[in-house]
Amino acid sequence: MRIAVDAMGGDRAPSCVVEGLALAIKQGVASAEHVVLCGRTDALAPLLETHALAGVEIAEAPDVIAMTESAAQALRTKRGSSIHVGMKAVVDGRADAFISAGNTGAVVAAASVILGRLAHVHRPGIAVPMPSRRGPCVVIDMGANIYCKAEHLVQYAIMASEYAKAAFGRAQPSVGLLNIGEEDSKGNPLILEAHGRLQRVGINYYGFIEGQDIIGGTVDVVVCEGFVGNVVLKVAEGLGAFVTDQVREAFREHPPREEVARALDRSFRKLDYAEYGGAPLLGVKAPVLIGHGRSEARAVMNMIRVARSATEHSVIDHIVERLSSSRTGALS
């Protein structure tokens, strides 16, 4: 089991990525030989030395894709980027999974073209584990695909359902379709078509849910089109940051007692993206995890943990099997 790690992706790369790797090794999440670090050797070798990380392989990647760069252009012109090099390592069998906190569009494009999509999957989707009252709720798609068809939503439901089993141990994950009401007649044509089909693909389909049901933990998986998912994620992140600031401000002059501080810390951790180990891009031929651009060492470590678990649980094989049985009607 080996994971290709994009060392150059993220606001504080490469230092933060190497720090995350060091943390992962220290905490027993992975060993040095589990990792291929993709990036510029001249930048990475000193960092590995600082963290006394011996035995970590570096795959030289001279090009760097900026966070704001056009994905299509980067895919064409920067074939020596850490994203390209990492994807090729997976294609060549030198790695089983890829993680990156870099340019999301570039990762999606490179994964689709270099790794390739699973059979019959037209549009891979990004699944984000979002906080809920009952643990992580997997929301798919958060913006990989903004030209969404009902077929895509159905595939998202099947793929994220398998992912929730493997990543969060849900036996029969319940899947909700995000809508603006719970009645069967509510929703636009895309939603209504998907609603009909989701009842016949052999998943544990709950039906329509609404925005408040995500944090409410009504279901394990929420399916929506990429535009909506992206907005939901950013609204939630913005609100989380706002509330954390407000509470901090309220305590500025009068710090809370230790028990209260600990309880608040536990609560706010639930709202912290870093806990969840990145968002899998589902629908491509290997585990690919996309981290937040702001990823810190802890987030990088959790991405390594999740990539390892996805590989060891053969998530991609399960997804392929379910997609195929949903097409042939051989549903369990």
Added chain:
Amino acid sequence: MRIAVDAMGGDRAPSCVVEGLALAIKQGVASAEHVVLCGRTDALAPLLETHALAGVEIAEAPDVIAMTESAAQALRTKRGSSIHVGMKAVVDGRADAFISAGNTGAVVAAASVILGRLAHVHRPGIAVPMPSRRGPCVVIDMGANIYCKAEHLVQYAIMASEYAKAAFGRAQPSVGLLNIGEEDSKGNPLILEAHGRLQRVGINYYGFIEGQDIIGGTVDVVVCEGFVGNVVLKVAEGLGAFVTDQVREAFREHPPREEVARALDRSFRKLDYAEYGGAPLLGVKAPVLIGHGRSEARAVMNMIRVARSATEHSVIDHIVERLSSSRTGALS
């Protein structure tokens, strides 16, 4: 100046509505003669007596529309409902504005059909004042229209801009278009078409914004299609409730000092829908305010305050003028 008040709409109607009216009168927001209470006289007369509210006119409305009832059917079959009676009071000139915390779909349908839409407005939109770091941010549409065209988004921008001036005293409200990135090339065809047109209609158009910019207070008005707006609102409400619960739980055994409690209370009030006085339905011929189904007395009072202010500031006239000048190109 008179406001038709739907006394039968909302989860705790009519008692909560009458309580809100009593609060409004007590706090000088309105006088008894400013209000026409629409609902069942047998239910309302005793409540008015309990609150010692003399001189409040009741417009008898024998039918009641349930919160979950189909709007189209209710519009046809319940012509004696408080929503119908209130709208007719406005049409007949016995009231200037209408407020309801009842069935949103029924209010939208009745306002469109009975009051009528403004010239050239095909789809009225619901504008929700949402909390932000810089005071209320008006988000339109929150679900009145789920078949959105670029023309509708442009009209929403113009109308909500006028509303933000009148309701929140913003001199030149900045208007953002909700998208999933800030680059000019990002977004679906609907968004890209609206983006081009919004630059030419004489509003203070900021450009694209993302989900986190709503709470961030980047702009005064956010334009989006109804499906997205509805999801945003419900995600935000759900998160607000979650965080409030978590903080309460953290303090369960160790209540905070008084200064801290007051600071937290101020913060959470910013997230409280009841502060903002309901959501105007923009694009119909009179001020119509829609309240949350869970509206309490304070929310009802604030709706009365906002309806009064919208009437006195001639918001509808300003909207008509701006819509018309944006069509003839006579932009200020």
